[in-house]
Amino acid sequence: MFIDQVGIFIKAGDGGNGLVAYRREKYIPMGGPSGGDGGDGADIIFEVDEGLRTLMDFRYQRHFKAKRGGNGMSANAHGKNSEPMVLKVPPGTVVKKKEGGETLADLTQHGQRAVVAKGGRGGRGNSRFATSRNQAPDFAENGEPGQEFDVVLELKLLADVGLVGFPSVGKSTILSAVTKAKPKIGDYPFTTIKPNLGVVETGDGRSFVMADLPGLIEGASEGTGLGHQFLRHVERTKVIVHVIDISEVEGRDAVEDYETIRKEMGLYNESLLKRPEIIVLNKTDLVEDEGTFEKFAEAVGKDKEIYRISAATRENLDNMLYRVADMLEKASTVEEVIEETDHRVVYRHEKDPDAFEITRDDDGAYVVSGDSIERIFKMTDFNRDAAVRRFARQMRTMGIDDALREKGIQTGDTVRILRGEFEFVE
Structure with missing residues (x-):
């Protein structure tokens, strides 16, 4: 069966979590932090295979989730980076975001590759947060989430x-x-x-x-x-x-x-x-x-x-x-109808990366949303008090606290970010 258009969901791998650990060696009573960083999550890469003629392989499997990075280890050992997930497509495949129709890649030559979804970086271990004032930090970062979205694959035959x-x-x-x-x-x-x-x-x-x-x-x-x-x-x-x-x-x-x-x-x-x-x-x-x-x-x-x-x-x-x-x-080279792309996908924002929006839920709670604050939320280990205090400082630095005050928030009111709820304290 000839399939020349199909929609799929892709999710790049999340980064591995950083580790909280300390050196525990004989004769070194003050060993200091030794938690390693997490490994990077797997990218999702589309690669041209000239042996393919249709998008049939994507008809029955529509969800693709790449592996997350390995967690950090003690003795400052770095977690394992995950190998990219490579999806083979026929020559002439155009990859577009379903939402907005942005062209992410236009693949025509055998072996040509494009990173369409970028894996998250590994979270930093506690040794990365050591300073002269805090020589034994007791928190680490969770891994950064990998990119995820729906894409549409379109096949345009490469015939002379x-x-x-x-x-x-x-x-x-x-x-x-x-x-x-x-x-x-x-x-x-x-x-x-x-x-x-x-x-x-x-x-x-x-x-x-x-x-x-x-x-x-x-x-x-x-x-x-x-x-x-x-x-x-x-x-x-x-x-x-x-x-x-x-x-x-x-x-x-x-x-x-x-x-x-x-x-x-x-x-x-x-x-x-x-x-x-x-x-x-x-x-x-x-x-x-x-x-x-x-x-x-x-x-x-x-x-x-x-x-x-x-x-x-x-x-x-x-x-x-x-x-x-x-x-x-x-005949000269065919005029490209598809917009040019450098085939690289990076974390970039057309608007201010620290931009956020504050709305109200039906129950009166203040809801904070935005790419940057949601990414920071996912990378915070809320089981550790030091990590929670760091998250609060980041919110203040981004101006979220002041924006909440302008919206009329009072002590004791609820603030929601994704699935988390916090009590605002002045």
Whole structure:
């Protein structure tokens, strides 16, 4: 089964917890702190595997959770860093955040990698907090949470040439005639409901990849029928072969079909109209009036490059393929439709990382939310008084205490952060 779009949930590994420990050796009564740092959590990496052709592997497993880092150990021993979780995807995969649609990676080359979700760093052990004023700290950090979110994987086929046209115009027949591909062929609409690929070898030794794409209908740019699935794959092709049923035996108008498809491609992305294109008039063996070809050429414009073929009888197929190969040699790199990305994901914020928001719950409690304060909350070990006091100092430094006072908080009122509740004391 061909799967070209799928949504999954990914969670990078949390960092390991830091340790509270002290040296306990003979003849060293004041050994000092020796708690080691936790190891880093595993990143989630997407890697291109040219042996894959669909996103089928993600159809049944939709949740991916990477391993957390090892906890810190005594004698300042560092916890083990976790190995990244590598998810293999086919060439042409675009990774987007489900919320907001941000492009995280555009993967096209075999072996190309992108860190999409970053693992959390390990929490610091108590030896990292020793100072001249506090030489034996009795707290450590918990590991930092790994990034987690829903992503959408979209596959855009990496074909040199795309066969486009209305359903049942002969695209699949052409592909089967010029390659060893065996697409499903029939005389009814939407015979092709998934893209088919084949390698074309011309008589002079040149080769290229050709894709037979699902038939397009009016309204495709808005998602009607197989619209977006079709147009997504066209974006990658370097040369477009526009197939027209010139026989019009099914009551269609060849000129109207051509203009409709060009219109839909332009509405989806104007750059598609600038791609090198040839028009292939198929089923010429069914045409009795030679004037039909002249009328079509006059209607679409004399500047268009038009080839007459019959896929059923293989008439003029070789000449058409030679021309396509020539166009590919001259074709420039396909204009990227997907926004550029450096394929690295780091902890960054478009807004102030210390930004927070204070709201009120129905029971009157003050709720504090924000990326930074929630991360600090998760990294605090509330079983240790010293860690709680440090957390309170961090809240004051961020200005949360003053903001709560401005909201009218009083001693004894409840403050909530994630699943934790605190009593405000002035």
